[in-house]
Amino acid sequence: MTTALPRLSRSLPAAPPAAPIKIVHLGLGNFHRAHQAWYTAHAPDASAWGIAAFTGRRPDAALALAPQDGLYTLIVKGPEGDRLELLGAVSAVHAAGDHDTYLDYLRRSEVSLVTLTMTEAAYLSDGVGGLRRTPEVEQDLASLRSDASAAVVTLPARLVAGLLARRAAGAGPITVLSCDNLPHNGSATAGVVTALAAGVDPSLVDWISDHVDFASSMVDRITPATTDGDRELVAERCSYLDAAPVPTEPFSEWVIAGSFPAGRPQWEAAGAQLVDDVTPYEQRKLWLLNGSHSLLAYAGSVRGHTYIDEAIADPVCRGWVQALWDETVPHLPLPAEDLDSYRSALLERYANPRIRHRLAQIAADGSTKIAVRTLPVLRAERAAGRVPVGCATAIAGWIQHLRGAGVPVNDAGAEPYLGLVSLPDEAAVRGVLELLDSGRGSDDELVAAVLSRLHERHHS
Ligand SMILES: NC(=O)c1ccc[n+]([C@@H]2O[C@H](COP(=O)([O-])OP(=O)(O)OC[C@H]3O[C@@H](n4cnc5c(N)ncnc54)[C@H](O)[C@@H]3O)[C@@H](O)[C@H]2O)c1
Numbered sequence: 502m503t504t505a506l507p508r509l510s511r512s513l514p515a516a517p518p519a520a521p522i523k524i525v526h527l528g529l530g531n532f533h534r535a536h537q538a539w540y541t542a543h544a545p546d547a548s549a550w551g552i553a554a555f556t557g558r559r560p561d562a563a564l565a566l567a568p569q570d571g572l573y574t575l576i577v578k579g580p581e582g583d584r585l586e587l588l589g590a591v592s593a594v595h596a597a598g599d600h601d602t603y604l605d606y607l608r609r610s611e612v613s614l615v616t617l618t619m620t621e622a623a624y625l626s627d628g629v630g631g632l633r634r635t636p637e638v639e640q641d642l643a644s645l646r647s648d649a650s651a652a653v654v655t656l657p658a659r660l661v662a663g664l665l666a667r668r669a670a671g672a673g674p675i676t677v678l679s680c681d682n683l684p685h686n687g688s689a690t691a692g693v694v695t696a697l698a699a700g701v702d703p704s705l706v707d708w709i710s711d712h713v714d715f716a717s718s719m720v721d722r723i724t725p726a727t728t729d730g731d732r733e734l735v736a737e738r739c740s741y742l743d744a745a746p747v748p749t750e751p752f753s754e755w756v757i758a759g760s761f762p763a764g765r766p767q768w769e770a771a772g773a774q775l776v777d778d779v780t781p782y783e784q785r786k787l788w789l790l791n792g793s794h795s796l797l798a799y800a801g802s803v804r805g806h807t808y809i810d811e812a813i814a815d816p817v818c819r820g821w822v823q824a825l826w827d828e829t830v831p832h833l834p835l836p837a838e839d840l841d842s843y844r845s846a847l848l849e850r851y852a853n854p855r856i857r858h859r860l861a862q863i864a865a866d867g868s869t870k871i872a873v874r875t876l877p878v879l880r881a882e883r884a885a886g887r888v889p890v891g892c893a894t895a896i897a898g899w900i901q902h903l904r905g906a907g908v909p910v911n912d913a914g915a916e917p918y919l920g921l922v923s924l925p926d927e928a929a930v931r932g933v934l935e936l937l938d939s940g941r942g943s944d945d946e947l948v949a950a951v952l953s954r955l956h957e958r959h960h961s
């Protein structure tokens with residue numbers, strides 16, 4: 502019956518017209534479409550700000566969205582029901598490999614922003630402001646040295662290639678705005694871009710410092726992957742077929758710091774907050790929300806859970822999360838009552854049974870995520886002379902996961918850890934802690950706490 506319905510397109514009466522492209526987005530996943538594209542569509546000047554979105558690696562999302570002119574349905578899944586909204590802020594979609602088109606956008610002076618949701622791992626940040634020189638980075642460096650418009654694959658090189666094209670075209674200043682879950686995401690982006698630019702053409706470094714604003718943002722809206730059920734729901738409730746609807750939760754938050762010399766949509770009128778410093782918001786979200794997500798992804802999946810709502814309903818997992826939050830809040834520079842209400846709201850968001858957020862999706866790229874979600878709190882607690890059992894539980898769960906328990910490992914950075922976790926327990930724990938944080942492997946009290954959680958879970 503549903504095949505008789507037309508495919509979603511701009512020619513349908515309900516479809517908004519495509520706005521002129523002024524934003525280039527890298528990482529056309531579900532999150533961008535639930536978050537930044539939603540704020541752009543709801544800004545009062547939406548008709549002036551179209552987005553050209555490129556996939557991160559594979560072309561799949563572009564292939565699904567191009568036949569429907571970038572349009573898609575947002576399914577806002579509240580505890581009591583679904584609210585469906587047709588969104589049209591994405592004016593054009595492209596595969597990552599469509600590099601010439603990307604460079605062409607960056608040469609246009611009216612293109613004022615490059616936004617990013619490419620996952621934490623894509624930045625290839627070394628964690629201290631520099632760039633990891635992976636084989637792909639070396640290959641991209643060599644390509645750009647010989648031809649500024651050569652195809653490149655890493656995020657830092659795609660940004661450098663775009664900036665080279667912009668400088669050559671004299672197209673003026675631009676803002677690069679990271680919307681990924683990594684600390685100080687603006688300066689992390691600046692660090693990897695500047696390091697790569699220096700290796701390609703040192704004069705570009707000065708041009709970047711004069712022309713490019715690396716804005717930071719804290720982003721929050723739990724947005725799982727699309728299921729067939731989501732596609733069927735749209736077919737039942739709308740008069741069209743949508744190959745790529747986006748399920749998301751009602752809650753949304755965006756806190757931004759940047760200077761935007763070439764302009765931006767009036768996102769604040771749609772609910773975004775513009776601030777001087779995102780750090781307290783970013784730490785609150787990364788350590789409380791993402792930290793507990795990672796704890797549940799590893800330790801919760803080892804206990805047999807598949808989704809966040811299932812894991813948080815398990816009193817054992819809930820106790821671990823509360824322990825992690827208890828040891829996190831002393832390190833957040835925010836009023837206690839705000840943090841209490843943030844925690845209560847998180848428990849409600851996690852318990853939403855209609856958001857089927859897979860632990861396997863959250864678990865991906867653990868070597869990058871543990872370092873930014875768990876390690877800062879662990880370090881702060883040890884500096885305060887305490888043994889953080891919530892952090893120890895997350896590390897123990899991650900070790901179990903790397904050993905093959907719970908959801909499968911999907912992490913390009915896991916290799917050095919996989920060798921360590923095959924050692925006997927104590928050597929494994931010391932080795933993993935040492936690799937995560939130099940010197941930490943000889944922290945006997947912490948090692949004992951992780952071992953105790955590891956052994957507890959063996960018997961659960
Ligand atoms: N989904 C959420 O709830 C959520 C919420 C807040 C922030 N975020 C941020 O957005 C990012 C993307 O989330 P999503 O749900 O859209 O994911 P997604 O899997 O739907 O899309 C991720 C995009 O990044 C690309 N990608 C993945 N790994 C890459 C790599 N190593 N190098 C280059 N490109 C890569 C993919 O091809 C895809 O285009 C997250 O990693 C996170 O930093 C997501």
Ligand SMILES: O=P(O)(O)OC[C@@H](O)[C@@H](O)[C@H](O)[C@H](O)CO
Pocket residue numbers: 620621682720721722723724790791794795862863865
């Ligand atoms: O999207 P990732 O892979 O960075 O992390 C998985 C989840 O922790 C994350 O997507 C949260 O749901 C999100 O950050 C909530 O805003």
